[in-house]
Amino acid sequence: MTEDLSGARVYTAGLLLPEPGGAAVPDGAVLVRDGVIATAGPAREVCAAAGDDVPVTAFPDSTLLPGLIDTHVHLVFDASPDPVSALRAADDRTLLLAMARRAGQLLDSGVTTARDLGDRGQLGAVLREAVAARVVPGPRLLTSGAPLTVTGGHCWYLGGQADSEQEIRRVVRANLAAGASWVKVMASGGTFTPGGPPPWSSQFSRSELAVAVAEARRFGRRVAVHAHGTQAVEDALSVGVDTLEHCSFATSEGAATDPRAAELAPLLARSGTAVCPTLSGALYDARQGSAMKKVVDRVLELVLRLHRQGVSLIAGTDAGMPGSRFDRFGEGLEWFGHAGLSTTAVLETATVNAAAALGLSDRTGRIAPGLDADLLVVDGDPYTDLSVLRRPRFVVAQGRPHLPAGRVIR
Numbered sequence: 202m203t204e205d206l207s208g209a210r211v212y213t214a215g216l217l218l219p220e221p222g223g224a225a226v227p228d229g230a231v232l233v234r235d236g237v238i239a240t241a242g243p244a245r246e247v248c249a250a251a252g253d254d255v256p257v258t259a260f261p262d263s264t265l266l267p268g269l270i271d272t273h274v275h276l277v278f279d280a281s282p283d284p285v286s287a288l289r290a291a292d293d294r295t296l297l298l299a300m301a302r303r304a305g306q307l308l309d310s311g312v313t314t315a316r317d318l319g320d321r322g323q324l325g326a327v328l329r330e331a332v333a334a335r336v337v338p339g340p341r342l343l344t345s346g347a348p349l350t351v352t353g354g355h356c357w358y359l360g361g362q363a364d365s366e367q368e369i370r371r372v373v374r375a376n377l378a379a380g381a382s383w384v385k386v387m388a389s390g391g392t393f394t395p396g397g398p399p400p401w402s403s404q405f406s407r408s409e410l411a412v413a414v415a416e417a418r419r420f421g422r423r424v425a426v427h428a429h430g431t432q433a434v435e436d437a438l439s440v441g442v443d444t445l446e447h448c449s450f451a452t453s454e455g456a457a458t459d460p461r462a463a464e465l466a467p468l469l470a471r472s473g474t475a476v477c478p479t480l481s482g483a484l485y486d487a488r489q490g491s492a493m494k495k496v497v498d499r500v501l502e503l504v505l506r507l508h509r510q511g512v513s514l515i516a517g518t519d520a521g522m523p524g525s526r527f528d529r530f531g532e533g534l535e536w537f538g539h540a541g542l543s544t545t546a547v548l549e550t551a552t553v554n555a556a557a558a559l560g561l562s563d564r565t566g567r568i569a570p571g572l573d574a575d576l577l578v579v580d581g582d583p584y585t586d587l588s589v590l591r592r593p594r595f596v597v598a599q600g601r602p603h604l605p606a607g608r609v610i611r
């Protein structure tokens with residue numbers, strides 16, 4: 202259920218957590234006016250400021266915190282064991298309807314902002330506009346269109362193939378002209394393209410990456426770079442990209458096997474480039490096998506190393522990839538906790554850190570006056586148990602109330 206309520210509303214909760222690490226407010230409240238947070242604090246004060254005419258929605262046994270941000274999703278993929286075949290079998294009209302349903306699932310899981318890092322036919326931009334116009338429920342969307350890749354390279358079938366600097370400029374311009382809000386570059390190979398280069402191999406040279414960044418900057422846009430191999434990470438870092446996706450320091454031995462991670466981590470921290478290690482609920486399934494358990498453990502060790510070195514980590518699930526469902530965002534966050542991050546640090550990856558990396562600090566990521574009303578209500582306190590984030594009780598996205606599937610109004 203999502204309904205459009207204009208005007209004002211007060212949300213009260215047993216506990217208000219305006220931002221990770223900030224002071225918690227027992228019996229807190231948020232006053233929302235025209236989709237924006239007007240004031241937040243102790244319920245008595247907020248209700249007095251709101252006046253008697255403003256309706257109140259009360260969650261006395263729940264915690265109210267900022268809506269969450271998934272910085273890496275692919276709405277075109279269906280999270281099945283073979284999402285690529287499913288995608289290639291679907292026409293654009295069918296795909297768009299499925300994407301709208303998945304956007305609703307993101308909301309169900311507490312995600313009020315999502316960055317889509319690779320779609321086909323600019324369907325992400327179409328959906329973004331539909332959500333913004335309140336035609337369909339969904340999180341605030343940022344979209345990249347077809348990621349830049351080489352002919353036959355990682356995710357080539359999404360349509361962003363470019364084999365020269367001139368073609369890179371053309372694909373960036375075509376994406377932006379069609380409404381993309383980010384530029385995404387596949388700097389290294391990946392795991393979901395049969396016949397493409399392996400993850401540890403670079404697809405673009407440093408100078409080619411520089412062209413993509415320069416072209417994005419010319420249009421005032423930010424750049425996200427998919428990089429598994431160390432060379433790709435290093436090249437992306439040297440040309441000043443905004444976010445690094447995966448950043449897994451992979452070699453032919455697998456993810457997180459290149460010891461050069463130790464030497465590059467301080468550089469990453471100094472650069473300010475945020476890293477999205479794409480941890481998702483799918484890891485719970487993957488870790489069942491003993492071979493994958495070793496891989497997952499290595500990746501978690503790498504994530505903790507990056508965090509301890511001061512790298513800004515941001516949450517992103519690669520939703521759409523096998524097992525990474527759009528309604529499992531909370532499970533993905535838990536892996537930062539399993540890696541050894543404090544609960545405050547875990548929550549930062551999906552709120553303040555993510556908002557800063559996406560250039561949205563003045564819009565979302567905290568509960569503060571003037572920011573958009575992106576709110577999440579969960580049963581219990583995430584500081585006691587992160588798993589309470591798995592099943593949100595209620596969500597408000599840019600002021601729009603949303604009752605997650607399976608939840609009832611009490």
Ligand SMILES: [Zn+2]
Pocket residue numbers: 273274275318319519
């Ligand atoms: Zn991805």
